[in-house]
Amino acid sequence: xxxxxxxxxxxxxxxxxxxxxxxxxxxxxxxxxxxxxxxxxxxxxxxxxxxxxxxxxxxxxxxxxxxxxxxxxxxxxxxxxxxxxxxxxxxxxxxxxxxxxxxxxxxxxxxxxx
Amino acid sequence: xxxxxxxxxxxxxxxxxxxxxxxxxxxxxxxxxxxxxxxxxxxxxxxxxxxxxxxxxxxxxxxxxxxxxxxxxxxxxxxxxxxxxxxxxxxxxxxxxxxxxxxxxxxxxxxx
Numbered sequence: 001x002x003x004x005x006x007x008x009x010x011x012x013x014x015x016x017x018x019x020x021x022x023x024x025x026x027x028x029x030x031x032x033x034x035x036x037x038x039x040x041x042x043x044x045x046x047x048x049x050x051x052x053x054x055x056x057x058x059x060x061x062x063x064x065x066x067x068x069x070x071x072x073x074x075x076x077x078x079x080x081x082x083x084x085x086x087x088x089x090x091x092x093x094x095x096x097x098x099x100x101x102x103x104x105x106x107x108x109x110x111x112x113x114x
Numbered sequence: 115x116x117x118x119x120x121x122x123x124x125x126x127x128x129x130x131x132x133x134x135x136x137x138x139x140x141x142x143x144x145x146x147x148x149x150x151x152x153x154x155x156x157x158x159x160x161x162x163x164x165x166x167x168x169x170x171x172x173x174x175x176x177x178x179x180x181x182x183x184x185x186x187x188x189x190x191x192x193x194x195x196x197x198x199x200x201x202x203x204x205x206x207x208x209x210x211x212x213x214x215x216x217x218x219x220x221x222x223x224x225x226x
Contacts, residue, residue: 092157
């Protein structure tokens with residue numbers, strides 16, 4: 001158990017809908033990272049937050065947004081969903097914000113857009 | 115331009131030593147090199163991290179040459195449970211250390 005909690009584990013929805021994925025980092029970790037993993041794209045970095053502030057952005061679509069709350073949990077909002085958004089979404093946390101920090105990953109949210 | 119380059123796949127027999135090499139020509143001075151292991155439908159798990167020369171822990175060794183443009187993950191005496199995808203991770207020199215991008219990974223298959 002990594003200590004990172006993601007909910008829900010599975011999500012099935014229809015095209016055009018909006019969903020919210022939730023992540024609770026390990027106790028004491030200040031950084032949260034979101035990754036998307038699909039069969040043909042590998043593990044893609046989406047966005048990182050450190051202590052409530054956005055620190056880095058990757059290949060995140062404009063239809064996607066995220067935030068980190070004062071209690072350090074984070075939410076990833078996906079809107080106007082398309083079939084291609086079906087993927088496994090991982091959240092990771094670390095104590096700090098640099099590469100020397102070890103990342104701890106949650107078990108992921110499997111999103112299926114039908 | 116890929117930030118890291120790894121073999122797409124490797125096969126090895128049980129009990130053998132496996133070496134997976136990652137190329138990272140644009141590694142920045144302050145970047146660390148980190149390797150993760152991922153099993154199907156699970157999040158990646160930290161294996162080992164290093165900056166230069168050699169690092170060893172209970173599961174693997176990491177060899178980094180002086181120019182740091184590559185690194186080699188060494189798994190001693192692999193077993194079937196080592197079948198997984200292995201990722202080499204370095205910082206993005208255009209964004210500092212904060213954009214932690216994984217490479218394509220190496221799918222390692224251990225053969226009985």
